Amino acid sequence: MRLLPEYRGVRVKPYMRRMNMIIFVLLFCLPLPFLGVYVFFNREAIQNLDFFVIGVIGICLLCDLIVSLYLKWFLQEATPFFKKLERLGRMSRYLFEHGYVYENRTKGQNARTKYKFPKVYMKQRKFDLDVSFEMAGNKFQERFKKIGGELENTLFMDYMETLDSHRYKTYTLAYSAFLNRISVSQVRVEQGKGLRLMKNLYWDFDSDPHMLVAGGTGGGKTVLLRSIIRGISKVGVVDICDPKRADFVTMSDIDAFKGRIVFEIEDIVKQFEKSCVIMMARYDYMRKRQKELGHKDLKKYYDYGLEPYFLVCDEYNALMSMLDFKQRSRADAAIGNLLLLGRQAGCFGIIAMQKPSREDLGSKLQANINFRVSVGRLDEGGYNTLFGDVNQNKEFKYLKYLSGIRIYGRGYSAVYGEVAREFYSPLLEKGFSFFDAYERIERHENRFSPDENAEIKPEIVDDKELMNVVHEVAQQIDLPGPKEEQDGFLEGDVEETFTVLEVAEEIGTSARSVRDVIKILESEGYCDFERKDGKYIVVSFENKEMLVSLFNKKEDFTGTWSNLIEAYFSN
Structure with a gap:
């Protein structure tokens, strides 16, 4: 009182x-x-x-x-x-x-x-x-x-x-958020707070795992991403995927990142899968330490003396557009497991893209990327997709000049389920060289990577007993964000389902033709389709797009449907 x-x-x-x-x-x-x-x-x-x-x-x-x-x-x-x-x-x-x-x-x-x-x-x-x-x-x-x-x-x-x-x-x-801006050299991980991005803003990756960075060309996304990598690489292992071979090519010869930067599409998919192997190996080590120390419950990674592990992927939109169906399925499965299960083991994903898209990130994964940052200009749909319904009444502004001075790296940041706030990415000081800064970083050994430790086998991801333990731990962790938004940060974003008739109408063919192709796909083991009331349903946007693509290719293909499907998946 x-x-x-x-x-x-x-x-x-x-x-x-x-x-x-x-x-x-x-x-x-x-x-x-x-x-x-x-x-x-x-x-x-x-x-x-x-x-x-x-x-x-x-x-x-x-x-x-x-x-x-x-x-x-x-x-x-x-x-x-x-x-x-x-x-x-x-x-x-x-x-x-x-x-x-x-x-x-x-x-x-x-x-x-x-x-x-x-x-x-x-x-x-x-x-x-x-x-x-x-x-x-x-x-x-x-x-x-x-x-x-x-x-x-x-x-x-x-x-x-x-x-x-x-x-x-x-x-x-x-007001005066600009006064809280820091320089690139001031970006660092502080104990108990997380990664410092502004004077009054930290990304606490232990409490709010995973980061999504969005911003168009020229908005300052690259400087922000490089600043983040510089900060987190001082406290843990960082693996980097750069499908456009644009911003991280020169880092591949630096000791701290040697063997940890990939550019080829197939190598990137394998890197996603390797991150899951690393995650499961960490869980296996933590479970053994739990038994040795007599802990009743599995504690956080740092309680067992482990450093955090980060997987960084730039230009995620471009990457998804380059993958064929099989690669896309592998990538989705791997990144999905990392985002859903990686928090307890200290495995965190940082995904950067020009515009957040429901096609590129499945709805089940979107709600598990907790920390969101935009830099530069996004359209209204981009802001709604990135920050969700809680910000539907917020007025997102684009400022090109501040007090007559051209500014770069301005945007917004938010933890999922909270109101977005004005953000200024770290300022690149005159004469500062990222290459020189990276060269001074001490390399952190990754004893859970199969590339650096021969005792780690990729087959660990198939250990059902370990996977059950991991899922039990994940279910005990409080999921962030409001209950009504757990399925994703898109308004009305739920797993879409389509009837065969809806797919046929979009393609411009008969429902019977679509059903015949589905039967071939199932009989030859390429993919399975669910049934509702005895009728086929298409339960994802990706499967619907696959069917549309197959019918489009059939117009110029002279062979049978089986030959076309075989050629489609082999490519």
Whole structure:
């Protein structure tokens, strides 16, 4: 129980909507007493129409007007106190213009209207502010529940979070996020906090496993990814996949990354599968240590003296487009196991792509990538896909210039299920060389990799007993994010199913033809299809696209369906 009421800040009142005028008038009136003294001592000259004296007074008034206008603008731009006053005025004007006001009309000959706002308080701090709205049954409370995005536009700030308390709903907004930007050399893993990305932002990969980085060309994604790799490679093993051979080619000869960077498509798929072998080998070691130490439950990887392991894949969209059906199935299975089961063993995935896509990441995996970052510009669909329904009322802005200076690496970041916040990727200092920085990194041996330890066999992933233990551990871990969003971060994102008739209509053929092809696929062992009420159903987008692709290829193919299917899967 509180002995004193909580301080919620300054109450916003109707007169504050004229704050700019009030500040201007105060500044304008400050020199007027001195001008009044001049007028008093020259009153006889003014009465005699002395044009010189009158001209001096007129010039002084004009200068006072110009200086007051300039000072009003400058003080609001440069001083915290006047910025706070300006925000109060802006908030008051928003409430008045949008009808959040009670009107009281007086009667009589001198009738006038008095205005009053519901209880709205603004509490301003150095880097953020709280706007609290009373929710105790007033007629505006339903509108107050959805006002977060409007506050972003009104105050030109970044909407951070919402707090519900007794009688009040409080929105926290941040400004000056640019001041929290750090340089590339300051990116490091700090004990108990995670990887430092800004002064006030960390990726705690133990609590929020796996990262998804999205951003278009020229947005700063490469610098961010290189900074992340530099930070995490100091505390653990990092394997890197670069399907475009673009940004990490020069690193392959550096000692810390020798043998850990792959470019060929088949090698990347094998790297995904090898990451699962590494994960299972770590689990096997942890299980043995658990028995030796007498632990009742399997603890986290660091409790058994293990370092984290990271799998980084750049240009994931491009990679998926290069895979054939068999490679795609292998890649999906491997990356799926890593994202679903890797947390306890300290195996984490970092996936970078130009635009997040439901086709490239299955819906079951999307909710398990907890930390999301965007840099540069994404379209509205990209932001919705990346940050989910909880940010549907957030106004994502694209800023090219800040205070007249061109900025790079600006975007947003969020833990899955939380409101996205403004983000600035680490700043590349003048003269800084990633190559030189990577060369100074000490190599971490990976004793769980079959490439570096002959005792580790790839067949460990087929150990059913070990796999059962791993699944039991995974089920005991609290999945992040709201319950209603566990199936993915896309709105309405569930595993799609299609009837044979729907697939046939999309292709432009008969349902019977589609069923005949499905029967051939099943009889020759290429894939299985589920049945519902005795009828075939296509349970994934990938299988539907495979059928569409087969029918498209059949138009130019002279052989039988069996020959076409064999050629399709062999390629």
